[in-house]
Amino acid sequence: MSTNSEEAADEAFDDAAARRLLELGQREEALRREYPVDGPAWERTAVSHYTAYAAMLHEDRGWRQLFPALPTEDEARTDLRDVLRVRALDGGELGPRFERAAEAVADGEDQVIIGDDVYRLVRVEETVIMTDHGPQTPQRHDREFPAMLDERPGPRGPGRPLDR
Structure with missing residues (x-):
């Protein structure tokens, strides 16, 4: 049986993890724009x-x-x-x-x-x-x-x- 304090800690951890994932996704997207795969081979x-x-x-x-x-x-x-x-x-x-x-x-x-x-x-x-x-x-x-x-x-x- 969980207590309210344990549920609150789990929710706070989930929120922090979600924020970290969002920040990571934003950094990955910025890198994708900075380093696109396509481009002329002759360049x-x-x-x-x-x-x-x-x-x-x-x-x-x-x-x-x-x-x-x-x-x-x-x-x-x-x-x-x-x-x-x-x-x-x-x-x-x-x-x-x-x-x-x-x-x-x-x-x-x-x-x-x-x-x-x-x-x-x-x-x-x-x-x-x-x-x-x-x-x-x-x-x-x-x-x-x-x-x-x-x-x-x-x-x-x-x-x-x-x-x-």
């Missing part, structure tokens, strides 16, 4: 660059990226090592060479060559496009990294179980 005012890391393979058809860019060199180095280890399992007579290449990458090598293929750890410059309306939102023509080219072991790549 660039600044470009912010970020460095990420990936690995590329040069083979008969040219260079191709093995997996999406990662924020740190160590992560990309680990993923390239893992790609080479997976190749070692299916590499037949080249298997031991793939395993040695994986260890060389783990020990700091930026490039390994096996047969006619060149595996290279690479820098990837990522950009954020800043417009008069703030950072640019996703565009219809954006493309995600194709999963069929992602050679990392695990669910990110083509149907391999995660081995880490």
Whole structure:
């Protein structure tokens, strides 16, 4: 059973909470007006660059990226090592060479060559496009990294179980 003082405290709390929510909503609406999502894509005012890391393979058809860019060199180095280890399992007579290449990458090598293929750890410059309306939102023509080219072991790549 509640007392009148408890009901009064509950009502006062509800009133204060409602006022805070109203103030928050007003601030959010002001920010929506200040930073609208829509705006011409060509209206660039600044470009912010970020460095990420990936690995590329040069083979008969040219260079191709093995997996999406990662924020740190160590992560990309680990993923390239893992790609080479997976190749070692299916590499037949080249298997031991793939395993040695994986260890060389783990020990700091930026490039390994096996047969006619060149595996290279690479820098990837990522950009954020800043417009008069703030950072640019996703565009219809954006493309995600194709999963069929992602050679990392695990669910990110083509149907391999995660081995880490």
